[in-house]
Amino acid sequence: MFAWIVEEWVWDYAITITLIHVGLTIGVMSDFPSSEHWWITLGCGLLMMIFSGQLLAYKLFRNNFVYPAELQNF
Numbered sequence: 001m002f003a004w005i006v007e008e009w010v011w012d013y014a015i016t017i018t019l020i021h022v023g024l025t026i027g028v029m030s031d032f033p034s035s036e037h038w039w040i041t042l043g044c045g046l047l048m049m050i051f052s053g054q055l056l057a058y059k060l061f062r063n064n065f066v067y068p069a070e071l072q073n074f
Helices: 002-006 010-029 036-060
Strands: none
Touching (some): 010 036
16 A cells, blocks of 8 residues: 555655654663564565565656666656
8 A cells, every 4th residue: 555655655655664663663662672572573664665665656656767778858
């Protein structure tokens, strides 16, 4: 759903949501998360959100993407 909202800004949206998640986690736990598996899981989730969202945005908004070859005729 988030790819539909943000179209080409998927990576920015994913990083923002991840930072909000880290902030909320620190607020709820009253401590900085130090477990290694938490950070690995968070990083994997971030990468999956970026890549799957970018792929979905590409499929949905294929006609709106600007390719480098098209910029020369701009």
